[in-house]
Amino acid sequence: MFEVNWTHDKGWGRPLICPIHNLSLHPSAKVFHYAQELFEGLKAFRGVDGNIRIFRPDMNMKRMRASAERINLPDFDGNELLECLKKLIQIDADWVPPYGSGASLYIRPTYIGTEPALGVHSSKDAMLYIICGPVGPYFPTGAMKPVSLLADPRFVRAWPGGVGDKKLGVNYGPQLAVQQLAEKMGHQQVLWLFGDDHQLTEVGAMNVFVYLVNDRGERELVTPPLQSGLILPGVTRLSLIQLAQQWSEFKITERAINMQEIRQLVKEKRLLEMFGAGTACSVCPIGRIHYKNEDIIVPGLPEQESLQLRLYKTLQDIQYGIVPHDWSVII
Structure with missing residues (x-):
């Protein structure tokens, strides 16, 4: 997974790609009480030529920043996050399903308010992370079934x-x-x-x-x-x-x-x-x-x-x- 933290006093910290792990959050974290949370969804595809591709990720970055603005989480550089996302997929390349399988790698960027304090105001701490996992057709009936x-x-x-x-x-x-x-x-x-x-x-x-x-x-x-x-x-x-x-x-x-x-x-x-x-x-x-x-x-x-x-x-x-x-x- 990819993760990076933000604080009101220090701004963005050092981005990190590490083994996926559980999060440790205080019970009063803003995300639990005031729904200060957003996410995105995109996919990586193993092409007919063996290369891995992601589809229009700049659009996801633009929408993610718009979502962050609406719930008053701090802004970030979409291009920088996209480069981090690419690096994560490179490391996890073996998890991208083969061409012809009908499957792909689902990518879930998530952004949450983590300040451990009750009170309806914007979080002074935040965490942005990305997890991935291989997926098949969305419905059990299969692709292109009514x-x-x-x-x-x-x-x-x-x-x-x-x-x-x-x-x-x-x-x-x-x-x-x-x-x-x-x-x-x-x-x-x-x-x-x-x-x-x-x-x-x-x-x-x-x-x-x-x-x-x-x-x-x-x-x-x-x-x-x-x-x-x-x-x-x-x-x-x-x-x-x-x-x-x-x-x-x-x-x-x-x-x-x-x-x-x-x-x-x-x-x-x-x-x-x-x-x-x-x-x-x-x-x-x-x-x-x-x-x-x-x-x-x-x-x-x-x-x-x-x-x-x-x-x-x-x-x-x-x-x-x-x-x-x-x-x-x-x-």
Whole structure:
């Protein structure tokens, strides 16, 4: 693991890469009582050429610093942390799964307030660390298998002006009971809705995309816009938008879309595909939505026409070095 400590009096200490170990923290540490904590998630891939690559890590550093600013943890140099991360992966290179295994090395930078003092104020001590571990497909069903979602408007993930657009642990704890409810009902994830009109926001820990035929007869890829405090600016989300923009075969729109429109699209047979997107799953097809005691079946396109499959394969080709791209940083 990598670790480095910060104190109000001395600033950043000496960074260290060492064997992974338990942390020793005082029971009154800020992280335990006031949720002064954030994290990031990215992956390292063993390419077809044997080289190890990480995908757009500069985006993770930018988002991590934005999260730190929001909960008032001290700023850091994202480029320096990225160099430390690269060194850690070099040392742990044997843990990066081989090409063709469908697996990768998950990387979890974490940043916590550690000052041993009660009282609602910013921590005067902090610790930034990185741990890694090999992972396979996010869902037990495997990659690119459609998932079922629970869309229950009683529960809200985030709100405008809040911190839903930051990668904070406090965003995820309140999701767990709803996620368990979804699993008990036979669903893999929660489709988070917002507002009186039940707008789509995120799928579990993923951004959401809707591929449809609009009322002008055009094919259109829709994803909810990044509103302050409501939706996480996903690295995969941005990458898929930018890839799709290069193809220019359909319209790409960032706009609000609600459950009434989804139901109407299904009724009129204008819904083509829906999928989630995130670091953990890459691209994840959506096959069913349970909403207001109704199962909405999401159709899919044949393999040769499928946009979600095309995006998934294109992203995989970049991440595994099959297609050279400046998004993939060789370690």
